[in-house]
Amino acid sequence: MNIGExxxxxxxxxxxxxxYEEIGLxxxxxxxxxxxxFREADLHKLTFLARARALGFTIDGCRALLALYEDDARASAxxxxxxxxxxxxxxxxxxxxxxxxxxxxxxxxxxxGDHRPDCPIxxxxxxxAEPVDTAKSEP
Amino acid sequence: MNIGExxxxxxxxxxxxxxYEEIGLxxxxxxxxxxxxFREADLHKLTFLARARALGFTIDGCRALLALYEDDARASAxxxxxxxxxxxxxxxxxxxxxxxxxxxxxxxxxxxGDHRPDCPIxxxxxxxAEPVDTAKSEP
DNA sequence: CATGGGGGTTCCAGTGGGGGGAAGGTCAAG
DNA sequence: CTTGACCTTCCCCCCACTGGAACCCCCATG
Numbered sequence: 001m002n003i004g005e006x007x008x009x010x011x012x013x014x015x016x017x018x019x020y021e022e023i024g025l026x027x028x029x030x031x032x033x034x035x036x037x038f039r040e041a042d043l044h045k046l047t048f049l050a051r052a053r054a055l056g057f058t059i060d061g062c063r064a065l066l067a068l069y070e071d072d073a074r075a076s077a078x079x080x081x082x083x084x085x086x087x088x089x090x091x092x093x094x095x096x097x098x099x100x101x102x103x104x105x106x107x108x109x110x111x112x113g114d115h116r117p118d119c120p121i122x123x124x125x126x127x128x129a130e131p132v133d134t135a136k137s138e139p
Numbered sequence: 140m141n142i143g144e145x146x147x148x149x150x151x152x153x154x155x156x157x158x159y160e161e162i163g164l165x166x167x168x169x170x171x172x173x174x175x176x177f178r179e180a181d182l183h184k185l186t187f188l189a190r191a192r193a194l195g196f197t198i199d200g201c202r203a204l205l206a207l208y209e210d211d212a213r214a215s216a217x218x219x220x221x222x223x224x225x226x227x228x229x230x231x232x233x234x235x236x237x238x239x240x241x242x243x244x245x246x247x248x249x250x251x252g253d254h255r256p257d258c259p260i261x262x263x264x265x266x267x268a269e270p271v272d273t274a275k276s277e278p
Numbered sequence: 279c280a281t282g283g284g285g286g287t288t289c290c291a292g293t294g295g296g297g298g299g300a301a302g303g304t305c306a307a308g
Numbered sequence: 309c310t311t312g313a314c315c316t317t318c319c320c321c322c323c324a325c326t327g328g329a330a331c332c333c334c335c336a337t338g
Contacts, residue, residue: 004314014315019296033304035315044265051264056239059295069261076258080250083243083260090240094233100195101229104222111219119215121222122208125190126183143285153286158325172333174286198324280338287332293325303316308309 006038010046017046025049025063057086145177149185156185164188164202196225 007014020026021036026045028036038046048069052062064082068074110120146153159165160175165184167175177185187208191201203221207213249259 002315013297015297016295018316023295033315034317035304048265053295054239055243055264056236065261065264068258069265072256074256074258075254076250076256076260077252077254079258079260080247080252083247083250087240087243087247090236090243094236094240097195097229097233097236100193101226101233104194104226104229108219108222108226111215111222113216113219115214115216117211117213117215119207119213119218121215121218122204125194125204126187126208141286152326154326155324157287162324172286173288174333192324282337283335285332285334288330290327290329292327294323296322298319298321300318300320301316303314305314306312308311 001038001043003036003038006036006043006046009043011050012046020046020049023059025059025066055086056090061086140177140182142175142177145175145182145185148182150189151185159185159188162198164198164205194225195229200225 001009003014003017007017010017012020017026021028026038026042026049028038028042031037045066048066049062052065053059057065061082065079068079068082107121107124110124112118140148142153142156146156149156151159156165160167165177165181165188167177167181170176184205187205188201191204192198196204200221204218207218207221246260246263249263251257
């Protein structure tokens with residue numbers, strides 16, 4: 001299987017697959033003409049990678065996951081630990097974004113949004129903004 | 140005012156301020172010895188930039204905001220438009236993160252997390268995951 | 279007056295995760 | 309035989325910085 005078909009089936013751009021080979025995530029064979037020759041196992045790996053990346057795992061996280069994926073003697077607890085750690089990171093990002101959202105919403109709400117130059121948003125950005133409560137209810 | 144004091148007062152690392160000068164966001168004067176000499180107006184700009192960046196605006200967004208900030212004839216509506224657009228982007232990121240969170244939580248919940256190698260998380264990553272409903276309730 | 283330390287300056291390289299595009303090899307169809 | 313779709317490597321670009329090397333400047337101290 002050439003890179004084009006592999007890319008289509010894995011749901012990744014060819015460039016990304018070449019990059020993954022470069023950093024050692026996949027090791028496809030080569031045909032006599034120099035073309036990469038992907039086996040089904042490579043495709044499985046790449047599909048796995050695409051899913052893990054879509055869930056926001058970093059490349060290093062994917063590498064760890066992949067190592068466990070290929071280790072028949074792994075303990076599911078190890079995987080769960082990585083996943084839970086990643087869940088915490090996602091939660092932290094959501095909290096941060098919600099905080100930004102709250103602050104900016106607050107500023108926008110005060111702004112008349114008309115033709116006049118007086119703008120509470122710019123005022124809020126240029127002077128010290130009082131911390132808006134960051135919706136810590138549901139992370 | 141030298142870069143060190145400016146950095147401390149603006150809440151930005153000196154390196155970041157040099158970078159902002161390089162990309163034309165601030166244009167400090169120079170002393171005879173070659174040191175950057177920041178005026179109060181520069182400090183205001185940098186403080187403004189630090190706040191806008193903390194709210195997640197890109198450098199280009201900051202540039203637009205800054206242009207409006209310095210335009211005495213601006214309409215507050217223009218600022219509000221930019222801010223609202225940014226709010227939408229924040230909301231989209233939150234939705235995406237929540238979707239990831241839901242999917243991963245679902246996988247984690249099914250995982251025993253013990254010493255056995257059978258792991259629903261890895262299984263979920265390697266086969267097609269059914270779309271978990273992405274908590275579209277509160278964006 | 280030398281020296282030390284804590285500023286400052288420049289430039290180069292690297293991060294993560296690829297994307298764009300050039301220059302050239304290969305293959306199947308018409 | 310040519311065309312066009314693939315494939316290859318190579319290098320630079322993105323964002324928004326950050327780290328480090330090598331060097332300059334200023335002030336206080338012995």
